[in-house]
Amino acid sequence: MTWTPEHEAKLIEAAQQGNQAAFGEIYDHYLTKVYRRVCALVPESDVEDVTQEIFISVARSIGSFRGGSSFSTWLYRIVKRRVADFYRKRERQVEQVDIEKADHTPGENPLRDAADQLLLQQALRALPESQREIILLRLAEGLPFQDVADRLGIKLGAAKLRFYRAIEACKGKIAEFDAEVTFSS
Amino acid sequence: MAKKKDDQKLANELADLTDRIFDGEQIEASGLDNLGETVQKLQAASQATPDPNFAIRLRNLVVAALPKKKESVSERLQEVIARLVGDEEFRNNFFASPEATLQRAGFQLSPAEIAALKEMEPENLEEWLTDLDERISKSGLL
Numbered sequence: 001m002t003w004t005p006e007h008e009a010k011l012i013e014a015a016q017q018g019n020q021a022a023f024g025e026i027y028d029h030y031l032t033k034v035y036r037r038v039c040a041l042v043p044e045s046d047v048e049d050v051t052q053e054i055f056i057s058v059a060r061s062i063g064s065f066r067g068g069s070s071f072s073t074w075l076y077r078i079v080k081r082r083v084a085d086f087y088r089k090r091e092r093q094v095e096q097v098d099i100e101k102a103d104h105t106p107g108e109n110p111l112r113d114a115a116d117q118l119l120l121q122q123a124l125r126a127l128p129e130s131q132r133e134i135i136l137l138r139l140a141e142g143l144p145f146q147d148v149a150d151r152l153g154i155k156l157g158a159a160k161l162r163f164y165r166a167i168e169a170c171k172g173k174i175a176e177f178d179a180e181v182t183f184s185s
Numbered sequence: 186m187a188k189k190k191d192d193q194k195l196a197n198e199l200a201d202l203t204d205r206i207f208d209g210e211q212i213e214a215s216g217l218d219n220l221g222e223t224v225q226k227l228q229a230a231s232q233a234t235p236d237p238n239f240a241i242r243l244r245n246l247v248v249a250a251l252p253k254k255k256e257s258v259s260e261r262l263q264e265v266i267a268r269l270v271g272d273e274e275f276r277n278n279f280f281a282s283p284e285a286t287l288q289r290a291g292f293q294l295s296p297a298e299i300a301a302l303k304e305m306e307p308e309n310l311e312e313w314l315t316d317l318d319e320r321i322s323k324s325g326l327l
Contacts, residue, residue, distance in 0.1 A: 015251065018251060018252065018253045020248045020249075020251055023247070023248055023251045024244060024248050027243075027244055027247055027248070028244070031235060031240055031243075031244075032234060032235060035233065035234070035235045036231045036232065036233060037231070039230065039231050039232075039233045040227070040230055040231035047233070048235075048236075048239050048243075051235070051243070052243055052246065052247075055243060055246075055247040056246070056247055056250050056291070057290075057291040058247070058291075059247045059248070059250040059251045059252075060250060060251075060252065060291035060292065060293070061291040061293060062251070063252060063293055064293055078291075081289060085289070089274070116226065117230055120226060120227060120230050121230075124227070135227060136231070138203065139203075139224070139227050139228045139231050140231035140232075142207065142232075144204075145200050145203075145204075157193060157196075157197075160193075160196040160197055160199070160200040161192060161193055161196040163196065163199065163200060163203070164192065164195060164196035164199045164200075164220070165192075165196075167199060167220050167223050167224055167227075168220060170223055170227065171219070171220060171223040174223065
């Protein structure tokens with residue numbers, strides 16, 4: 001069945017009444033989208049745990065969704081809060097140690113990917129919300145630029161410009177954090 | 186003004202490049218100051234698919250976590266209390282800011298239930314738990 005806002009609204013209403021099949025359908029629709037967002041923001045080893053916490057929260061609080069915003073906006077607010085909780089729980093130093101532990105010298109090194117991944121995540125998290133969001137919409141959710149523009153309520157040209165500025169800023173952050181790690185190791 | 190036009194042109198080029206990356210095209214060095222490389226890295230880092238076993242296990246878990254419509258007050262309270270007893274960080278956050286902590290954790294309690302929980306003192310937790318049933322019964326919540 002094609003996923004339409006009307007279909008989604010019916011599923012949400014049924015889920016709010018405790019209909020497990022309806023909630024299962026919502027879960028199936030959003031799992032990969034949420035999982036990819038989490039992949040972009042937390043270390044690989046923690047992706048499943050954080051994804052689990054997000055969906056448990058969604059299940060427990062779906063009754064409080066009143067439709068003031070779109071369901072996806074509401075859901076991604078929960079993603080944002082759970083990712084923030086994850087980093088609050090982790091000690092800052094642990095993250096620094098993780099990056100430093102991953103050998104950062106160029107060349108054939110299996111740990112290089114892990115270090116790159118952490119740098120990307122750190123850079124993404126350091127961006128302003130609007131820049132991080134447009135990167136996640138296009139690259140993690142895979143929405144075409146026109147859909148990204150519609151979702152953000154801006155024109156196509158503005159969406160492309162914001163994406164360009166976001167990638168430019170992200171590249172700058174990656175270089176900045178990379179230099180810090182190289183300097184400190 | 187000229188810079189804005191140049192930036193829009195570069196933005197359009199990067200958008201096209203991004204679309205080609207999504208189409209699976211191998212991108213060589215571009216005139217975009219390696220922004221395409223950053224796009225490729227970010228795209229690769231966020232294109233994982235959940236393990237099917239994990240997806241099924243989590244589906245069962247979250248579907249079971251969906252509250253029943255007529256969930257009893259005591260079940261909801263028991264869940265919060267269990268968390269207060271077993272999770273020190275949650276407990277500290279709760280005593281600092283009860284409503285915000287409950288909301289952040291996804292608990293939906295009525296104002297009367299929250300009021301009952303707020304009567305609790307961290308140092309008298311055990312005593313408070315002993316009397317809870319009686320107090321809630323008296324308030325007509327059960």
